[in-house]
Amino acid sequence: MPSRDILRMGDARLLQVAERVEAFDTPELHALVADLTDTMHANDGAGLAAPQIGVNLQVVVFGVESNPRYPDAEAVPFTVLINPILRAMSEEMEEGWEGCLSVPGLRGKVPRHLRLHYTGFDQYGQRIEREVAGFHARVVQHETDHLWGILYPRRIRDLRNFGFSDVLSPVAG
Numbered sequence: 352m353p354s355r356d357i358l359r360m361g362d363a364r365l366l367q368v369a370e371r372v373e374a375f376d377t378p379e380l381h382a383l384v385a386d387l388t389d390t391m392h393a394n395d396g397a398g399l400a401a402p403q404i405g406v407n408l409q410v411v412v413f414g415v416e417s418n419p420r421y422p423d424a425e426a427v428p429f430t431v432l433i434n435p436i437l438r439a440m441s442e443e444m445e446e447g448w449e450g451c452l453s454v455p456g457l458r459g460k461v462p463r464h465l466r467l468h469y470t471g472f473d474q475y476g477q478r479i480e481r482e483v484a485g486f487h488a489r490v491v492q493h494e495t496d497h498l499w500g501i502l503y504p505r506r507i508r509d510l511r512n513f514g515f516s517d518v519l520s521p522v523a524g
């Protein structure tokens with residue numbers, strides 16, 4: 352599958368609430384997952400949501416082995432997550448740097464729930480249920496936000512912690 356074009360911030364399609372997937376294990380869904388996965392890998396992303404390639408469905412992919420964009424991040428298993436439901440396991444928040452393939456060249460410091468319970472389905476309709484923390488929890492919250500039409504700059508509390516990756520001081524991270 353070829354890598355698809357990624358919509359960039361300012362495109363109104365990134366602000367829509369995505370629709371739930373109703374049918375699993377279909378050729379169309381497998382093709383979408385393949386396109387998302389290939390596009391994520393082609394751009395060294397930690398995750399990608401279907402709305403970012405112009406498909407308004409509740410489908411995200413994510414996973415980090417060793418990622419040059421997140422050199423200090425712990426590994427996150429490759430996951431296809433559909434129709435996700437998230438629940439914070441505590442009130443505890445953690446600030447951390449994020450980037451987004453729809454906001455190229457920039458980074459911002461975003462508060463996220465530190466501990467997260469999430470459920471959903473894979474592309475075959477198999478149920479996923481996990482309790483995670485730290486970077487894994489951050490990635491899931493970032494990708495799921497795309498399904499609600501939220502890009503991470505809206506979550507930044509202090510816009511002094513938002514800027515171009517090649518300008519921001521490395522010690523800031």
Ligand code: NI
Pocket residue numbers: 450451452453493494497
């Ligand atoms: Ni993103």
